[in-house]
Amino acid sequence: MDIPWWRDAVVYEIYVRSFADASGDGVGDLAGIRERLPYLRRLGVDAIWLTPFYPSPMADGGYDVADYRGVDPMFGSLDDFDALVTQAHELGLRVLVDVVPNHSSSAHPWFQEALRGVGRDRYIFRDHTNNWKSTFSGPAWTQTPDGQYYLHLFAPEQPDFNWRNREVHEEFLDVLRFWLERGVDGFRIDVAMGLYKAEGLPDVGDQSFTSVSPVWGQPEVHGVYREWRRLLDSYPGERMAVGEVWTDDAEDLARYVRPDELHQSFNFAWLEAPWSATAFRKVIDDTLAAVPYATWVLSNHDVVRHRTRYGTDDPGAGLARARAALLTMLALPGSAYLYQGEELGLPEVTDLPDDARQDPIFFRSKGELPGRDGCRVPIPWTVDPPSHEFSPGGVEPWLPQPESFAELSVEKQEGVADSTLEFYRRALALRRALAGEIPYTLEWLDSPEGVLFFTRGPLICALNCGTGPVHLPEHTEVLLTSGPLKRGLLPQDTAVWLRHAS
């Protein structure tokens, strides 16, 4: 069987608001992305995933969709979208778009009708509430002027759809067709373990994203993905879908990627693992045992950037560990998802002023939780203020960039041999060059405490999460390191790719 393109693909997440602004309003847009496609081609990724660019009041950065078949004027037009897909394809880059099926915006015409008493069954209206909480803090129910309450697992501006209503299924099948006809290669499915809520909406004890509960992961959701799979398979060109499935359980994750369901689901266990060889090894083993095709991800637009996460106990170590984790991830079987800016080693911006913050999590928690703006700060393309050419001319970006972004800018790192950007480029190029020689399988080699050695055909990857330098496993050539070796030893917080005679 031919290997499907997505099995080993490296996919680059573009958080559209923060990638590149061509129009000069301080917010990223589709034309800005087009201008930077050659950069992504050069970086060496296979595909891009665009976060929502649909018409939206932006109560949750566009994850509150008012029209599933359009482009918000802030981001451009459908013509811009078509041009972006065409140009990406010419450069050999596939395009995934986000689909948000758990909830719409409260500005969506269906919800506006529902408020007027028409078609309420498309959403979840009740006379009484239960004890469910919004993921963004506060109750999951908001009362309407006529006394009924509606359910929103996220912000009040994001009412949850009722997937027990067939009309919702038909609508989303049609939305998928709309974008498939425009040439997209696949979809990232937002809150893919949501959609169905347990009949009767019983109270819950623990509502965290762990595994199956009355709130998340109801079994009926798999019927939706079977329908979607049939639709995707009816189009030429291996169209695919990747689900945002938050669960702690690899077996549960595996249910979403059965052969007649989604192609992939994000493997958040990898992202959630602490800096520990034991923890990494467990996630790798559990994942490879549970799913036919693995995925790996270290950062996205919802979590603290991994450079900062890995530096919690030792801030100076964050970048070295982030680079080592990347090299390890790219050596694992399966596909890898990168988040814009990680190739520059961007940290989480933790000191945004309160009046700059925009994430509903910050407001709904009354400032108790910082929210996710810190990983969404616009990309620094050059050293120049005020926006590092994120926006043209003297325009200020929608979130302020810290001073440290000048040193981390693309311009500053381009052509600098040991920069994080050039390291990513080398790692991705080497991964591509080795692809034909490497089997999907992985074997562990004996290694010292706190260290991982694994091999795939001619490639060995070694990762040192321990406290001192270690000897390299037997090899014929050092292919790439995430940081310098010291007298031939692998220092702590460092990873290496080696070749061995196989």
Ligand code: GLC
């Ligand atoms: C997903 C998105 C997140 C959004 C939420 C609600 O988790 O990644 O950004 O806030 O869904 O749509």
